[in-house]
Amino acid sequence: MSVSAATTRAPATAAPTSPPEHRSVKTGSVAWMALPALLFFAFFGGVPLVGVLVLSFTQWDGIGAISWLGVGNWTSVLADPVMWKALGLTFGIMIFSWLVQTPLALLLGVFTAGTQKYRAFLAVLYFLPLLMSAAAISIAYKALLDPNFGLAASLGIPWLVQNWLGSPTLVLFVVIFVLSWMYVPFHSLIYQGGVRQIPTTMYEAASIDGAGTVRQFFSITLPQLKYTVITSSTLMVVGSMTAFDLIFVLTGGGPGDATRVLALDMYLRGFRANQMGPASVIAVLIVLIGLGLAQLLQRLGGKDKTSSQMEGM
Amino acid sequence: MAGVFGWVWLAVIIVPIYWVVITSLKPSNEYFTTNPLLPSTNPTFSAYQLVLENDFVRYFFNSVIVTLGTVVPAVLISFMAAFAIVRGSGRFLRFTNGFLLMGLAIPLQATIIPVYLMIIRLSLYDSLTALILPSIAFSIPLAVLVLSNFIRDVPNELFESMRLDGTSEWGTAWRLAFPLTRPAVATVSIYTGLQVWNGFLLPLVLTQSQDLRVLPLALWSFQGQYSVNVPAVLAAVVLSTLPILAFYIVGRRQLVSGLTAGFGK
Numbered sequence: 001m002s003v004s005a006a007t008t009r010a011p012a013t014a015a016p017t018s019p020p021e022h023r024s025v026k027t028g029s030v031a032w033m034a035l036p037a038l039l040f041f042a043f044f045g046g047v048p049l050v051g052v053l054v055l056s057f058t059q060w061d062g063i064g065a066i067s068w069l070g071v072g073n074w075t076s077v078l079a080d081p082v083m084w085k086a087l088g089l090t091f092g093i094m095i096f097s098w099l100v101q102t103p104l105a106l107l108l109g110v111f112t113a114g115t116q117k118y119r120a121f122l123a124v125l126y127f128l129p130l131l132m133s134a135a136a137i138s139i140a141y142k143a144l145l146d147p148n149f150g151l152a153a154s155l156g157i158p159w160l161v162q163n164w165l166g167s168p169t170l171v172l173f174v175v176i177f178v179l180s181w182m183y184v185p186f187h188s189l190i191y192q193g194g195v196r197q198i199p200t201t202m203y204e205a206a207s208i209d210g211a212g213t214v215r216q217f218f219s220i221t222l223p224q225l226k227y228t229v230i231t232s233s234t235l236m237v238v239g240s241m242t243a244f245d246l247i248f249v250l251t252g253g254g255p256g257d258a259t260r261v262l263a264l265d266m267y268l269r270g271f272r273a274n275q276m277g278p279a280s281v282i283a284v285l286i287v288l289i290g291l292g293l294a295q296l297l298q299r300l301g302g303k304d305k306t307s308s309q310m311e312g313m
Numbered sequence: 314m315a316g317v318f319g320w321v322w323l324a325v326i327i328v329p330i331y332w333v334v335i336t337s338l339k340p341s342n343e344y345f346t347t348n349p350l351l352p353s354t355n356p357t358f359s360a361y362q363l364v365l366e367n368d369f370v371r372y373f374f375n376s377v378i379v380t381l382g383t384v385v386p387a388v389l390i391s392f393m394a395a396f397a398i399v400r401g402s403g404r405f406l407r408f409t410n411g412f413l414l415m416g417l418a419i420p421l422q423a424t425i426i427p428v429y430l431m432i433i434r435l436s437l438y439d440s441l442t443a444l445i446l447p448s449i450a451f452s453i454p455l456a457v458l459v460l461s462n463f464i465r466d467v468p469n470e471l472f473e474s475m476r477l478d479g480t481s482e483w484g485t486a487w488r489l490a491f492p493l494t495r496p497a498v499a500t501v502s503i504y505t506g507l508q509v510w511n512g513f514l515l516p517l518v519l520t521q522s523q524d525l526r527v528l529p530l531a532l533w534s535f536q537g538q539y540s541v542n543v544p545a546v547l548a549a550v551v552l553s554t555l556p557i558l559a560f561y562i563v564g565r566r567q568l569v570s571g572l573t574a575g576f577g578k
Binding site for chain 1: 316344349420453511533554
């Protein structure tokens with residue numbers, strides 16, 4: 001993952017990459033400077049990762065003593081239909097979010113990469129959801145979708161008057177829509193950056209050959225954006241798997257279990273039902289699925305690089 | 314086609330935001346009776362007044378403390394690590410770099426239970442420090458990645474001349490590399506700040522006192538408390554977004570590049 005050229009102040013060509021042996025100094029003189037960051041992350045990131053695996057084999061109510069249990073949590077969670085439903089929902093929301101968000105973000109990225117003034121202005125407005133917290137967005141949508149007094153209900157358009165958050169089927173559309181509303185701007189930003197790095201000479205050559213806009217999109221833009229698609233998809237997939245705040249505030253997992261995704265299942269088991277053992281099992285599953293999907297996507301892209309899950313935080 | 318779609322998407326983004334703003338300015342009785350898409354004929358700030366009287370300022374400052382308390386140390390120690398990784402060599406630094414890169418793939422949610430246990434054992438439960446420490450840790454991997462990419466672009470001759478002048482590596486880091494990579498430092502600070510400012514899970518799990526609520530959590534509980542007064546709930550939404558919007562207006566260019574930096578290619 002490299003830094004976009006737009007943010008590099010030095011001209012791209014003026015960055016000489018001398019061989020490492022010239023650059024590096026004796027380890028002892030600088031290595032200690034990496035220590036605070038390493039210790040901090042090891043303590044609050046590395047230790048908890050091992051810790052959650054250990055806790056998945058214990059019994060703990062969140063307050064009292066922790067006792068060893070063995071594989072009991074694993075067998076009960078793996079036999080629990082609630083977990084399997086949560087897993088299915090998580091994958092469902094993930095796949096549909098990807099199907100909705102990727103084309104939208106790609107189109108918007110291509111659109112905003114143009115240089116007209118009004119596009120810059122639109123890009124400013126598109127950016128607004130990125131500034132809002134998931135809590136704020138969810139609360140706004142809860143009011144907006146209220147079946148009695150919300151915007152949808154008061155407009156008098158029959159198909160808009162639905163109990164959006166109260167129906168187990170409709171609520172899934174709402175979650176996917178609001179997730180897209182929140183995250184498409186971010187991904188279109190990634191695509192915008194990708195599009196801007198495609199050499200304009202490629203388009204000029206294509207124009208001379210008589211290729212139209214649509215042809216240019218499919219023959220130049222899309223292939224050139226291959227790695228951008230992989231990066232964005234990885235963030236999207238893993239992000240939608242860990243999108244906790246939005247679903248928690250918007251639906252609380254309901255109605256019933258209709259939106260109880262894995263991350264929510266973990267929270268409800270651990271911090272509401274005081275069963276930290278089974279909750280830890282779910283947490284381990286989230287890590288495994290997340291890592292597996294990230295790996296899979298990188299392989300599909302034929303390029304090995306570590307991705308981030310910052311989006312889901 | 315992308316053009317038409319661009320304008321349609323504008324409506325999708327703007328209509329809900331417009332509705333939130335005009336509704337927050339309606340008297341609470343008018344909310345149920347007037348056309349939802351038209352602004353009130355006698356707009357009022359009473360919803361805002363109600364929110365501000367309900368400790369909004371305290372929650373705002375809690376958010377400021379947690380955000381600054383995270384961003385400043387996180388960026389400084391990440392910068393030091395990035396500098397060491399770029400300038401140094403050896404197994405220890407290679408391991409550190411690899412470990413932090415792997416850390417990019419660890420989701421915060423999945424580690425929240427052990428983090429909760431550790432915070433209790435450290436006697437930090439229900440304090441702002443409890444939010445700051447894990448936030449610092451989880452912002453380190455991306456910060457180190459972005460900063461080291463930038464430090465690598467500093468021409469080697471500059472490092473060489475500092476060394477010939479007898480400057481220590483510590484001095485080189487702060488007097489040469491830090492000023493030269495200021496755009497990246499700003500970028501990382503803004504990105505980290507935005508994540509922490511909008512963070513919800515850590516405050517939800519690691520604090521319980523009303524006094525210690527940060528804005529997203531305050532918003533959530535306010536919504537439960539005033540569910541019948543929709544304009545007030547939406548005023549709280551607007552108020553919680555305003556500080557970051559003001560910040561955006563001032564530092565737009567930096568913020569946009571900040572968001573693309575870690576992910577663009």
